[in-house]
Structure formats: C-alpha cells, structure tokens
Amino acid sequence: MGWPYGFPALTEEDKLLRREALDLYACIAHYSALAPALVFLLYRFSRHVIHVIQEAHAGRASAATSQQGRYALVPGSPTVKAQHQQGMAGKLIRQWRKITWRLGDDVYLAGSHWGQWDEWLLGVLWTAWLLVLSVKGTGNDYFHLTKRLGAIAISQLPIQYLLANKALNPYAWAFKSSHEHINRYHRVLGRIIYGLVLVHLVLYNAYFIYAGIWLQRILDSVVFCGLVASLGLHGTTATAMRVARQLSYRLFFITHLAVAVLMPVLLFFHASSARLYIMEAVVVFILDLAVRRLTTIHAPCTLESVPGTTTLVKMTCSIPAHRAARFRAAPGSHIYLSIPPSSRTTTVPSSKSTFVPLLFNPFTVAAVNEQHGTIDLVARIRKGPMSSILSEITSSSATTSEPPTETRQTILAIQGPYGTMTAQFNDLLRWGPNRVLLISGGVGATFTLPIYHALQSQVPSAKLQLVWAMRSAGEATWAVSQPPPPNGKPILDDPRIHIFLTGDMGMAYDGNDVELSPFFSSRMDRRRRLTSSSTRNRKRPDIQKIVDDTFRQNLGDSVAVFVCGPADMTREVKRRVGTWARTGRRLWWHSETFGW
Incomplete structure (x- = not known):
C-alpha cells in the first residue's frame, strides 16, 4: 500500500x-x-453520597438493634473487618488495590x-x-x-x-x-x-x-x-x-x-x-x-546554623496568625522560598546575581508555632545558588556586631502551604489508619515528624512508629530543641521514635566552647542524650524487618506508610511495602520527594 x-x-x-x-x-x-477531572469529580460526589447513605442506614440499623436488645457490632472490630473482606465486593476491592499499586510502580x-x-x-x-x-x-x-x-x-x-x-x-x-x-x-x-x-x-x-x-x-x-x-x-x-x-x-x-x-x-x-x-x-x-x-508572605526570618553540623541551617519565620493556622492544619506541607529585592544586599554578594529573582526553592515546614506565629524550616546547604545565599546570610548573622540580646532578621518571601498533605491530611484522618509507619533519612524528618505529632494527637488509637536515619547526632538537634507537643513526649523519651546513626559520631564543638556558653552547653547535653539513646542503633535500619513487622501485626489492620529521604531509601521502602500491597492490603502510601 x-x-x-x-x-x-x-x-x-x-x-x-x-x-x-x-x-x-x-x-x-x-x-x-x-x-x-470531571469524571473523577463525579466519582468523588458518588462516593460521598454512598457514604452518607451507608452511615444513615447503619445508624438506623444500630438503633433498631439496640431497641431489640441485640448486640451491635463495633465498627472496625475484627468481625466487621472479616465481613468486609469476604464476598465478591471484598475481592474486587482487593484487586483494585493491587492494580492501583502496580500503576504506581516505577519503570x-x-x-x-x-x-x-x-x-x-x-x-x-x-x-x-x-x-x-x-x-x-x-x-x-x-x-x-x-x-x-x-x-x-x-x-x-x-x-x-x-x-x-x-x-x-x-x-x-x-x-x-x-x-x-x-x-x-x-x-x-x-x-x-x-x-x-x-x-x-x-x-x-x-x-x-x-x-x-x-x-x-x-x-x-x-x-x-x-x-x-x-x-x-x-x-x-x-x-x-x-x-x-x-x-x-x-x-x-x-x-x-x-x-x-x-x-x-x-x-x-x-x-x-x-x-x-x-x-x-x-x-x-x-x-x-x-x-x-x-499570597506571598514577606516574612522576617532568623537564620542560624544547626549546632553539631556544618551543612544544616534553621530558619524561623514570622507569619500572620491566619496563615500559621493553615500550616498547622497541613502537617508535612512545604513552601517555596525566594529572596525579595529588599534582602539582596551587598552584605550577601551571591544575592546580587542576575538569576536570583528566578529562584523558588521548596522547603518542608518542620514545625509550626501558632502561639508565636512562626514556622521553622531546615535546609541542607549544598552547591546551588539558594544554598550559597542562605549560607552567606547565616554567616553574616553569626558575625554581626549587634548586641547578643538582639536577633538579626532577614526578610524572605514565602509561598504556601503546598503539598499532598494540604489536600489529603483530613482524608487520612477520616480513613482512620490502625498503624502508621513513618521512615525518614536526614532532613526528611522535617516531613515525617510533623505528621507523627499531628497523628499522635488526632488519631490516638493508631499505633505509630517513626524511624529516622541520619549520619550524625547533630542532624537531630533542631528537632530535639523543639518543645514536645501537647500530651506528647520529647523525641528522646518517645519509645515509638527510633533513631539510627549511620555515620560519624564525632562532636562538632570542643570542651572550651561548651564551657564558655550555657546556651551551647544545653544543646550539647541534648546531643549527648541523643548519642547515648541511639547507641544501640548505630547502624542502618533494617527496612525489610521494620516493614514486615508493621504489616504482620494484624492482617486486618489498615496501614499508612510515609517516607521521605534519599532516593535509595525511598526505593527500598517502596519495594518492601509493595510485597504487602500486592496482596490487596488496605494501605495508604505516600513518598515525599522533590525533583524527578
């Protein structure tokens, strides 16, 4: 032809x-x-209508059962879970879970x-x-x-x-x-x-x-x-x-x-x-x-090096109260940070670059303090232009001649909150996980730790476990210095938080520095406690064992898994979780990554 x-x-x-x-x-x-998008909106609306009808029907059935003096099954009990897993509907649901997981597999x-x-x-x-x-x-x-x-x-x-x-x-x-x-x-x-x-x-x-x-x-x-x-x-x-x-x-x-x-x-x-x-x-x-x-916030921010490290910078930014509430409602969210014209000064030479107006870097919100109207960001200094600017601002703040009682602040432009959790955190709460496994590496804990604290207070019945791998104890000092959440424990005293030290355990400050400054002394005490509490975990976490132990606890439990860390760690966690996901388990999976 x-x-x-x-x-x-x-x-x-x-x-x-x-x-x-x-x-x-x-x-x-x-x-x-x-x-x-229209089809999915119709699907969401249909699910909502069905859910409302089922709740109304369950309420009437429960009332009728109570009037007749019969025992009403407790929602989420093993008996109810077994009923849901049986029959054609249960098989179709499990098959759909397998398909959706396979579609999310990497090629x-x-x-x-x-x-x-x-x-x-x-x-x-x-x-x-x-x-x-x-x-x-x-x-x-x-x-x-x-x-x-x-x-x-x-x-x-x-x-x-x-x-x-x-x-x-x-x-x-x-x-x-x-x-x-x-x-x-x-x-x-x-x-x-x-x-x-x-x-x-x-x-x-x-x-x-x-x-x-x-x-x-x-x-x-x-x-x-x-x-x-x-x-x-x-x-x-x-x-x-x-x-x-x-x-x-x-x-x-x-x-x-x-x-x-x-x-x-x-x-x-x-x-x-x-x-x-x-x-x-x-x-x-x-x-x-x-x-x-x-919607961009021009926020006064205090930048400081994280004690015990040479590559981490902590930024504490003041934002309006109503915006702080939005960040509090979305743990694990992130922002896009840029340098406004007012902060591009000669004291920070790299900020005068022609390309600085085009820089919008993502940073996860590590903590929210609604009382003070602040959010904390933790950045790892690398070789990029934004890293150079933040490093220079931090250095200039540390060497300033201003009185110690005054804190030098820099105006930074913040856009957000963004991220999957801004749209799905409430859905996660309604989904009601029985078990939650959070795995992070390095600064990936800026994503997992806020979610851990939020679930700890909002889903107290869930069995939580947080695994945090880091090269040195100093990488955790930003988290150790934070006040514990209401009804929660400091991370060093929480038995459900497991810290693994995978690299050099050397201290960044010598004895003279500790004696000269009570401020650094308190931080060094926390670092020593961190080092001591993590001695038994001076190794890499056994991802396979951690994942398998979580899923084996109760085969009827719903499990939520969150991971944020190096690419190799994320792939390993996904591979181990996939073994269970392909059996049709009720699973909530999220991997937080930037870039592609």
Missing part, C-alpha cells in the same frame, strides 16, 4: 470545510482533556528511571486519542493532515499550562492531589505535544523541500514565527533530559520559563486560527502568577 496522502485541488468551499473541520477537532481535543529501562506505569498508560491512551483526532476526516489531503497535527497540539497548550500551575491548579483540586504529583502528567502531555509538533514540522518541511520552496517559505514571517517557537520546544525537551538537568538545573528552569513566556507570542502570529487557545494559555499563566504574588 502506497502513501495515501496527496495534494488534491480544492475549491474555496472545500477550504472552508477544511477550516471548519480543523476547528472542530481541535475543540474536541481541547475540551476532552477536561473529561478525566526502569537500561537502568534509567522512566516514570511510573500510570504515566505510561495515560500517555499511550491520550496519544492514541489525539492521533485519532489528527487523522479522522482528513481523507487524502496532505495539508489537512499537517495542519490538523499542529491544531491539535496547540489545543493542548492551555491544559499544559494548567497542569503546571502551583496556586490555581484545577486538576490538583479535582484529584485532591498536589501540584507536584500533577506535574508528572504535565511532563507526559509535554512530550505528546512535542511529538505532534515534530510530525507537523517534518511534514511541512518535507513538502517545502519536495516543492523546492524551502528557503522562500522559511523566511516568510508566519512560518518563521512557527520555526522559532519549535526551536523553543526543542530546547525545552533537550534541557528537560535527566543528564541536562543534572548538569545544570538552572539552565533547564530558565529555558522552560523563557519558552513558556515567549512561545504564545510567536504562536499568536503563526496560527491565527488557534489564537483562542493561545489566549487561554496566557490567561492561565498570568492568573496563577498573580495569585502566587498576592
């Missing part, structure tokens, strides 16, 4: 019909992208990470759908096919911008997720759009070369705008590759931002028929940016 497409002669009426078909299929592609090709199975499934299905819309009704018209591919690609741009939003992300709201989780599908759709544009480019350039008019057409202003826009897509795709991001994440971010701003302008002049979608994308981008600016 030969190539089916050619260049049929078209009348003006035929061209008009082709334009109507292009607009129709682009419109279908555009609005069908909203279907998954590795040649030792490299290629996303998760749900991304691949959605990507294949959506690519197939868009290809059907690209081909259907094009007949044998080569130009119709070529134009259709471009129109379908541009119709997805507003959706692509929505998926990338932090503050105004309807998909995150519909799926009760975080923008970080939804951003995975932003990357999937970006690759699909790039693929459609690539075929669009190949077909047009092939025709220009075939007709001998390539140079003439490329220099045409309309075509040239499209060509430059496509170069932006090439650049975004190239810098988004893992190797490129590891070499320079800043280059990827700047390229990504520049293309997001400039590409709609170029496409506006390149494809006049698609200007509606282009304007939608611009409006989405501007609205999200405006909301983020309006």
Whole structure:
C-alpha cells in the first residue's frame, strides 16, 4: 500500500470545510482533556453520597438493634473487618488495590528511571486519542493532515499550562492531589505535544523541500514565527533530559520559563486560527502568577546554623496568625522560598546575581508555632545558588556586631502551604489508619515528624512508629530543641521514635566552647542524650524487618506508610511495602520527594 496522502485541488468551499473541520477537532481535543477531572469529580460526589447513605442506614440499623436488645457490632472490630473482606465486593476491592499499586510502580529501562506505569498508560491512551483526532476526516489531503497535527497540539497548550500551575491548579483540586504529583502528567502531555509538533514540522518541511520552496517559505514571517517557537520546544525537551538537568538545573528552569513566556507570542502570529487557545494559555499563566504574588508572605526570618553540623541551617519565620493556622492544619506541607529585592544586599554578594529573582526553592515546614506565629524550616546547604545565599546570610548573622540580646532578621518571601498533605491530611484522618509507619533519612524528618505529632494527637488509637536515619547526632538537634507537643513526649523519651546513626559520631564543638556558653552547653547535653539513646542503633535500619513487622501485626489492620529521604531509601521502602500491597492490603502510601 502506497502513501495515501496527496495534494488534491480544492475549491474555496472545500477550504472552508477544511477550516471548519480543523476547528472542530481541535475543540474536541481541547475540551476532552477536561473529561478525566470531571469524571473523577463525579466519582468523588458518588462516593460521598454512598457514604452518607451507608452511615444513615447503619445508624438506623444500630438503633433498631439496640431497641431489640441485640448486640451491635463495633465498627472496625475484627468481625466487621472479616465481613468486609469476604464476598465478591471484598475481592474486587482487593484487586483494585493491587492494580492501583502496580500503576504506581516505577519503570526502569537500561537502568534509567522512566516514570511510573500510570504515566505510561495515560500517555499511550491520550496519544492514541489525539492521533485519532489528527487523522479522522482528513481523507487524502496532505495539508489537512499537517495542519490538523499542529491544531491539535496547540489545543493542548492551555491544559499544559494548567497542569503546571502551583496556586490555581484545577486538576490538583479535582484529584485532591498536589501540584507536584500533577506535574508528572504535565511532563507526559509535554512530550505528546512535542511529538505532534515534530510530525507537523517534518511534514511541512518535507513538502517545502519536495516543492523546492524551502528557503522562500522559511523566511516568510508566519512560518518563521512557527520555526522559532519549535526551536523553543526543542530546547525545552533537550534541557528537560535527566543528564541536562543534572548538569545544570538552572539552565533547564530558565529555558522552560523563557519558552513558556515567549512561545504564545510567536504562536499568536503563526496560527491565527488557534489564537483562542493561545489566549487561554496566557490567561492561565498570568492568573496563577498573580495569585502566587498576592499570597506571598514577606516574612522576617532568623537564620542560624544547626549546632553539631556544618551543612544544616534553621530558619524561623514570622507569619500572620491566619496563615500559621493553615500550616498547622497541613502537617508535612512545604513552601517555596525566594529572596525579595529588599534582602539582596551587598552584605550577601551571591544575592546580587542576575538569576536570583528566578529562584523558588521548596522547603518542608518542620514545625509550626501558632502561639508565636512562626514556622521553622531546615535546609541542607549544598552547591546551588539558594544554598550559597542562605549560607552567606547565616554567616553574616553569626558575625554581626549587634548586641547578643538582639536577633538579626532577614526578610524572605514565602509561598504556601503546598503539598499532598494540604489536600489529603483530613482524608487520612477520616480513613482512620490502625498503624502508621513513618521512615525518614536526614532532613526528611522535617516531613515525617510533623505528621507523627499531628497523628499522635488526632488519631490516638493508631499505633505509630517513626524511624529516622541520619549520619550524625547533630542532624537531630533542631528537632530535639523543639518543645514536645501537647500530651506528647520529647523525641528522646518517645519509645515509638527510633533513631539510627549511620555515620560519624564525632562532636562538632570542643570542651572550651561548651564551657564558655550555657546556651551551647544545653544543646550539647541534648546531643549527648541523643548519642547515648541511639547507641544501640548505630547502624542502618533494617527496612525489610521494620516493614514486615508493621504489616504482620494484624492482617486486618489498615496501614499508612510515609517516607521521605534519599532516593535509595525511598526505593527500598517502596519495594518492601509493595510485597504487602500486592496482596490487596488496605494501605495508604505516600513518598515525599522533590525533583524527578
């Protein structure tokens, strides 16, 4: 079978019909992208209605049982759990749990990470759908096919911008997720759009070369705008590759931002028929940016090095009371930190860099103090530009000549709270876990420790266990110095918190420093207690044993597992938990990671 497409002669009426078909299929592609969110909203509404009906029915049944003098089963009892697990409904639920876990499994090709199975499934299905819309009704018209591919690609741009939003992300709201989780599908759709544009480019350039008019057409202003826009897509795709991001994440971010701003302008002049979608994308981008600016807090922050370490910085930031309440209601949330113009001074040379206005780094909220209206952030100093700025601010604060009674503060810009727990923590409470396992490595405890304390007070019946692995005892001093939660114990006295020291146990301060300062002396005492209490755990945690012991306690218990730490630790925990998840256990899983 030969190539089916050619260049049929078209009348003006035929061209008009082709334009109507292009607009129709682009419109279908555009609005069908909203279907998954609408379907899930309908699913959520249906579940809510069913839950209300079941509760009402259970209430009436319990009342009738009491009137008749019969024993009413206690919700959550072993008998009720056994009833729920039996029958066809129980089997279907267990099978669904297995499927959802498998869809969340990581995909590795040649030792490299290629996303998760749900991304691949959605990507294949959506690519197939868009290809059907690209081909259907094009007949044998080569130009119709070529134009259709471009129109379908541009119709997805507003959706692509929505998926990338932090503050105004309807998909995150519909799926009760975080923008970080939804951003995975932003990357999937970006690759699909790039693929459609690539075929669009190949077909047009092939025709220009075939007709001998390539140079003439490329220099045409309309075509040239499209060509430059496509170069932006090439650049975004190239810098988004893992190797490129590891070499320079800043280059990827700047390229990504520049293309997001400039590409709609170029496409506006390149494809006049698609200007509606282009304007939608611009409006989405501007609205999200405006909301983020309006909700940004310019907070006075005190920065100090965490005693016992040379790489950790603690930031205590004062925020309005109503915002502190939002952070308290979402333990495990994070913020995006930036350096406002007022804090870019000559005393901090790295803050004067041209790229500082483009820095928005995520940091987990380690603690919230509603009484004082503050939040605590703990950052590990690395080689990035934000690390350099924070390190210089901390050093300048430590060497300042101000009286010891005064604390030097720096204004930092804070956006948030963000994260999965902002949307799902209340759902977790309603879900009612019987057992909760929290595993963290290093500063990953800034995520797990607030959740531990929150569940300790709000789900007192749950059996909690927190495992914290760190290289040295000094990495825990920020947590040890915090006051214990109401009705809770200090972390060194809590038998459900297990600290593992995996590296050097050397002390950062010598005896003279301890004698000279009572402040440091109290902290050193806490560090000695930490070292002493963790002596039996001077090793790496046995993840397999910890996970297996948690799940074996009672096969009918619901288990929630949270992990935040190095990539190797996260993979190991997920692999061990997966053994139990694939049996259909009732499981709540969350892995907190930044980057991809």
